[in-house]
Each structure stands twice: as structure tokens, then as C-alpha cells.
Amino acid sequence: MTQPTIAFIGGGNMASAIIGGLLKSGQPPERLIVVEPYEPQRVKLQADFGLTALAAADASLGGAELLMWAVKPQLFAEAAAPCAPYVAQALQLSVMAGIRSDTLVRATGAARVVRAMPNTPALIGQGIAGLYARPEVTPADKALVEQVLAPTGQTLWVARETDLDAVTALSGSGPAYFFYFVEAMMDSAVELGLSAEQGRQLALATCAGAAALAQQSSESPATLRERVTSKGGTTYAALSSMQADGVAQAIQRAVKAAQQRARELGDEFGA
Ligand SMILES: NC(=O)C1=CN([C@@H]2O[C@H](COP(=O)(O)OP(=O)(O)OC[C@H]3O[C@@H](n4cnc5c(N)ncnc54)[C@H](OP(=O)(O)O)[C@@H]3O)[C@@H](O)[C@H]2O)C=CC1
Numbered sequence: 719m720t721q722p723t724i725a726f727i728g729g730g731n732m733a734s735a736i737i738g739g740l741l742k743s744g745q746p747p748e749r750l751i752v753v754e755p756y757e758p759q760r761v762k763l764q765a766d767f768g769l770t771a772l773a774a775a776d777a778s779l780g781g782a783e784l785l786m787w788a789v790k791p792q793l794f795a796e797a798a799a800p801c802a803p804y805v806a807q808a809l810q811l812s813v814m815a816g817i818r819s820d821t822l823v824r825a826t827g828a829a830r831v832v833r834a835m836p837n838t839p840a841l842i843g844q845g846i847a848g849l850y851a852r853p854e855v856t857p858a859d860k861a862l863v864e865q866v867l868a869p870t871g872q873t874l875w876v877a878r879e880t881d882l883d884a885v886t887a888l889s890g891s892g893p894a895y896f897f898y899f900v901e902a903m904m905d906s907a908v909e910l911g912l913s914a915e916q917g918r919q920l921a922l923a924t925c926a927g928a929a930a931l932a933q934q935s936s937e938s939p940a941t942l943r944e945r946v947t948s949k950g951g952t953t954y955a956a957l958s959s960m961q962a963d964g965v966a967q968a969i970q971r972a973v974k975a976a977q978q979r980a981r982e983l984g985d986e987f988g989a
């Protein structure tokens with residue numbers, strides 16, 4: 719496949735993760751444009767990636783085959799207005815949480831819109847992105863989106879746009895839940911007399927090993943958990959304590975809260 723010209727609106731964390739992957743996979747930096755109003759960030763993007771970073775939208779956006787929306791949902795309307803005159807013919811790919819494709823269509827005049835919900839392990843090529851395409855999106859458009867996101871990790875198409883709010887709650891925000899868990903494990907290590915560094919090493923190796931085991935095993939996470947849990951042993955004591963504290967229910971409530979917030983963002987910032 720030939721390398722498309724891609725314009726990013728917003729050059730922050732998520733855009734940088736995707737740009738880094740694209741460059742590693744052979745995308746020429748001359749075919750990347752980023753609109754980023756914050757000067758120090760523009761300087762960084764130019765230094766790190768050797769691409770063109772604009773302070774504001776201009777006619778050069780008209781040459782982009784793919785427009786990637788990577789601003790905070792709260793700033794979408796403000797960011798979209800100056801881009802709209804140039805971008806209607808391009809395929810739109812948004813990574814913004816909550817902002818619905820109807821809103822993108824209204825703001826840009828474009829018909830072909832894909833929404834993606836990536837996550838930060840994209841930075842090391844181990845992300846997973848949920849994807850939703852409006853009916854106007856062609857198979858070639860979908861292939862282009864997959865090509866652009868491939869260096870960041872896996873992709874998973876969903877049939878209904880509303881499913882993206884659930885994807886956001888699960889895998890978009892999910893890395894933060896995991897880091898929160900690791901932080902708590904590390905705090906426990908120190909409380910139990912280990913050093914913070916020992917706690918970090920033990921917690922991260924355990925989580926990475928458990929995740930790899932769960933991925934490679936044909937057994938369910940529940941069965942794998944049971945295999946760790948000796949009758950009357952230490953794991954049983956810990957899991958009983960978690961059950962008494964309602965940890966599983968608390969996680970379910972937290973994920974629902976994230977889904978609800980994604981819906982609210984769509985309502986608040988929808989056109
Ligand atoms: N971080 C994550 O884990 C994930 C984030 N997302 C989504 O990705 C999007 C971006 O998030 P993230 O990269 O973390 O955020 P960042 O704040 O790192 O990046 C957004 C960038 O957009 C810039 N910006 C602000 N206004 C404009 C404008 N008018 N035109 C162009 N650029 C502008 C910001 O500049 P300034 O700093 O000056 O405001 C900032 O550099 C969000 O919509 C979020 O929902 C999706 C999945 C995961």
C-alpha cells in the first residue's frame with residue numbers, strides 16, 4: 719500500500735504514540751502534518767519526528783487523505799472550525815473519547831468517518847484500539863485505518879457506535895486501572911518490609927507474567943485464578959478479603975462510570 723498524507727489535529731500524547739509507530743513502519747515524515755497550537759510541543763514534534771507542525775490550520779490540510787482528530791473532546795469544536803474548509807474530502811479518523819461521528823460529520827462536512835479508541839500501550843506497539851466505521855466508509859478506507867494503526871498494536875472493529883463507549887471504559891481507560899492496581903501492590907510491598915524497587919519489580923513481573931499466561935492459555939482467567947488458590951492458603955485469604963471488600967463490584971462500578979462519562983462527553987460536546 720502507498721503511504722498516505724496524514725494530518726493530525728492535536729499533537730499530544732495519543733497523536734505522538736501513533737506518529738511514532740507510523741514512522742517506525744516506514745511512513746515518510748514529509749507526509750505527516752500536525753496542527754498543534756502549543757509552541758513547545760510543536761518544537762518537540764519537529765525535533766522528535768522531523769515533520770511539519772503548524773500553529774493553525776491552513777490550506778496544506780487539503781492535501782491530506784486522512785485527517786486524524788486527537789484533541790481533547792472539550793476542544794473539538796474550537797479545533798474543527800478552522801479545519802473545516804479544507805478537510806471534507808478526506809477520510810476522518812477520530813481518537814477522541816465520546817465525540818460522536820454525527821458531530822464530526824456536522825463539524826467537517828465529511829461523510830467518511832471512523833472512530834477509534836486506542837490506549838497508551840500504543841506507545842510500545844502493544845495497544846489495542848476499538849474501531850467503528852460509519853456506513854459511508856469503504857473497505858479501502860478501513861484497510862487504510864488498519865494500516866495506520868497496525869504499528870500501535872491490535873485493532874477490533876465494533877458494529878455499533880455506542881459500543882465504543884464501552885471500549886473506552888474497558889481498554890481506553892484500562893491501562894490506568896492496571897497502573898492503579900500496581901501502585902497499590904507496590905505500596906503493600908513497602909508496608910510488608912520490602913523496598914519500593916523490589917515491590918515494583920515483583921508487581922510488574924507478576925502482572926506481565928499473569929497477563930501473558932492468560933493470553934497463551936486455553937483456560938479461562940477464572941480457572942487460572944483457581945490454580946493459584948490453594949485450599950486454606952495465602953491466595954484464598956487474599957481473595958476472601960477482596961470479596962468481603964466488594965472489589966469486583968467496585969471495579970464494575972468504576973468501568974460503568976467511565977462508560978457513563980464517555981456518553982456524557984458525547985452529549986456535552988455534540989453539535
Ligand atoms: N491519553 C489516552 O490514554 C487516550 C486518549 N484518547 C483521546 O485522545 C485525545 C487526545 O488525548 P491526549 O493525546 O491524551 O491529549 P493531549 O492533551 O496530550 O493532546 C491534545 C493536544 O491537542 C492540542 N490542542 C489544543 N487545542 C487545539 C486546537 N485548537 N487545534 C489543534 N490542537 C489543539 C493540545 O495543546 P495544549 O496542550 O496547548 O492544549 C494538546 O497538545 C482525547 O480526545 C482523548 O479522549 C483516546 C484514547 C486514550
Ligand SMILES: O=C(O)[C@@H]1CCC=N1
Nearest residue numbers: 815886889890891892
Ligand atoms: O480519560 C480519558 O478521557 C481518555 C479516554 C480514554 C483514556 N483517556
